[in-house]
Amino acid sequence: MDRNAAVIERVEISPDLIVLRVKPDGSVPRFEPGQFAVLALPGSAPRAEMSGPEEGVGDPSKWIRRAYSISSSSRQGEYLEFFLKLVRSGELTPRLFALRPGDRLWLGPRASGQFTISEVPADRNLVLVGTGTGLAPYISMIRSAHRCGVGPVFTVVHGARNSWDLGYRGELEALNHGCGNFVYVPTVTRPEPRENWRGHVGRVGAVFEDGTVRADPARDDVFLCGSPEMAEELRAWFEARGFRLKTPSTQGNLHVERY
Numbered sequence: 001m002d003r004n005a006a007v008i009e010r011v012e013i014s015p016d017l018i019v020l021r022v023k024p025d026g027s028v029p030r031f032e033p034g035q036f037a038v039l040a041l042p043g044s045a046p047r048a049e050m051s052g053p054e055e056g057v058g059d060p061s062k063w064i065r066r067a068y069s070i071s072s073s074s075r076q077g078e079y080l081e082f083f084l085k086l087v088r089s090g091e092l093t094p095r096l097f098a099l100r101p102g103d104r105l106w107l108g109p110r111a112s113g114q115f116t117i118s119e120v121p122a123d124r125n126l127v128l129v130g131t132g133t134g135l136a137p138y139i140s141m142i143r144s145a146h147r148c149g150v151g152p153v154f155t156v157v158h159g160a161r162n163s164w165d166l167g168y169r170g171e172l173e174a175l176n177h178g179c180g181n182f183v184y185v186p187t188v189t190r191p192e193p194r195e196n197w198r199g200h201v202g203r204v205g206a207v208f209e210d211g212t213v214r215a216d217p218a219r220d221d222v223f224l225c226g227s228p229e230m231a232e233e234l235r236a237w238f239e240a241r242g243f244r245l246k247t248p249s250t251q252g253n254l255h256v257e258r259y
């Protein structure tokens, strides 16, 4: 394996969250909105200062590879964008967080995954539910497929611990205010008094339980992405209300991606 791509932009959302734009030496891999790519660095790559000690002793010659959802539009071919959370004791994210523009890394040549809107009929509304960086695939779907004021409604429910963890908030608020067919419902689980947060407080599931957002299996496709616990809990909740899980071999209107 050789480093075959470079960081062209790094935006810090919070100390534990960044948006990274990666440009491969060759052409940008084609992908369906919602798919993921693989990023890798060798064990010898430095770890970000603020990360904790590694679990176990890392082998400096071993390449560390992980899957990351693509957040950029599939309609632009200049770079791939990723929304990354620092796992302080992790192997790869502390090394990705140490990268600065111009630094090099490995980007897998192909995007993969079935968590896409390609088989969803064009007239169905999308209810996109994510925790943390589980928002990333939806940003790609929105940037690639949402048409402001035209076509089906996209509803985004994003859960985070604090309001400063709500990545892409400005972009999503602008769509919410400017497009009749876009709804953005952020919710935070642990707001601190200094945040002065006036929005929803609680888990993403609560906005469905209290009726803030309604989903109807006859008209809507629901997507769940992020923590395995959230995905499992809401999968059961939506199945109990008439949604059918999409699998590689069966059609369904409930799509699940676990990080």
Ligand SMILES: Cc1cc2nc3c(=O)[nH]c(=O)nc-3n(C[C@H](O)[C@H](O)[C@H](O)COP(=O)(O)OP(=O)(O)OC[C@H]3O[C@@H](n4cnc5c(N)ncnc54)[C@H](O)[C@@H]3O)c2cc1C
Pocket (backbone or CB within 6 Å): 036, 066, 067, 068, 069, 070, 082, 083, 084, 085, 086, 087, 089, 090, 091, 092, 093, 094, 113, 133, 134, 136, 257, 258, 259
């Ligand atoms: C299809 C897919 C798409 C993904 N997309 C993204 C994405 O867009 N952005 C993103 O940041 N991650 C994403 N992930 C997760 C990513 O692949 C890594 O698992 C994550 O970045 C941790 O890697 P690491 O090497 O730093 O930690 P590891 O060394 O793999 O993990 C160290 C420890 O931390 C735990 N851990 C792993 N992830 C988390 C977490 N998020 N929070 C708390 N503890 C954790 C592990 O269980 C382990 O015990 C995705 C995963 C999958 C399967």
